[in-house]
Amino acid sequence: xxxxxxxxxxxxxxxxxxxxxxxxxxxxxTIAVRAGQCRFLAAHFDRLAEGCDRLGIPAPDxxxxxxxxxxxxxxxxxxxxxIIITRGTGPRGYQPPKLCQPTRILGLQTTSPVPDATCGVRxxxxxTSISRNPALAGIKTLNRLEQVLARAEWDDAGIAEGLMLNxxxxxxxxxxxNLFFTHAGILFTPDLSESGVSGIMRKMTLQVAQSHGVExxxxxxxxxxxETADDIFLSNALIGVWPVIELHGQxxxxxxxxxxxxxxxxxxxxxxxxx
Numbered sequence: 096x097x098x099x100x101x102x103x104x105x106x107x108x109x110x111x112x113x114x115x116x117x118x119x120x121x122x123x124x125t126i127a128v129r130a131g132q133c134r135f136l137a138a139h140f141d142r143l144a145e146g147c148d149r150l151g152i153p154a155p156d157x158x159x160x161x162x163x164x165x166x167x168x169x170x171x172x173x174x175x176x177x178i179i180i181t182r183g184t185g186p187r188g189y190q191p192p193k194l195c196q197p198t199r200i201l202g203l204q205t206t207s208p209v210p211d212a213t214c215g216v217r218x219x220x221x222x223t224s225i226s227r228n229p230a231l232a233g234i235k236t237l238n239r240l241e242q243v244l245a246r247a248e249w250d251d252a253g254i255a256e257g258l259m260l261n262x263x264x265x266x267x268x269x270x271x272x273n274l275f276f277t278h279a280g281i282l283f284t285p286d287l288s289e290s291g292v293s294g295i296m297r298k299m300t301l302q303v304a305q306s307h308g309v310e311x312x313x314x315x316x317x318x319x320x321x322e323t324a325d326d327i328f329l330s331n332a333l334i335g336v337w338p339v340i341e342l343h344g345q346x347x348x349x350x351x352x353x354x355x356x357x358x359x360x361x362x363x364x365x366x367x368x369x370x
């Protein structure tokens with residue numbers, strides 16, 4: 096990151112007793128910054144507040160975070176901002192302190208626009224599985240070791256993303272993205288009640304699909320479902336939407352449903368390129 100604020104002070108150092116370091120006891124949000132503005136900030140705040148509530152961490156003040164982000168992103172055209180909330184420092188042991196003072200960490204890294212990937216990306220399956228845990232499903236905790244191990248499985252610049260399966264061999268998500276596929280005019284996406292992150296772009300994609308009269312189904316997904324899909328695409332708040340042109344050697348062509356959704360997202364200013 097180019098710049099950090101820790102509890103409102105410019106710094107890049109944390110106390111070694113911070114539970115975010117010791118136990119991954121906290122949450123984070125990664126936010127796209129475009130033309131000096133944090134995109135979809137309200138949606139990020141909503142997910143962060145839900146995560147804090149489920150972990151029993153006092154949620155940060157939204158206006159305070161907004162003011163500090165404004166300070167960080169001022170004059171920045173293209174960047175990635177990060178909000179990290181930990182439970183703060185505490186005594187040794189897993190038991191969380193009854194009274195905690197959360198640590199508030201904000202970071203900003205300038206980035207360059209990535210090449211347009213709306214023409215399609217190649218994707219693989221990962222051997223590393225993603226755990227099932229309803230208590231943590233949907234929220235974005237600091238525990239990302241499964242994704243780290245999964246992403247370490249390939250070093251091929253031609254592969255943009257890897258899909259992760261759970262112990263039942265159900266396809267859940269990408270290492271950094273949510274998964275969608277279409278079949279017979281219906282939009283499908285994995286159910287995230289047991290694992291995965293409920294992405295900001297996923298939520299917007301579902302809203303656009305429903306507003307355009309596209310039937311949406313959230314369900315458990317198998318490899319066989321993807322083999323018979325009309326097409327596949329991935330999403331997150333930074334990349335927008337990536338149509339998949341190849342998965343595990345199988346080729347895909349973009350469906351009319353995906354074109355309709357991408358155009359709808361583009362018309363709303365949610366993604367930077369349409370069909």
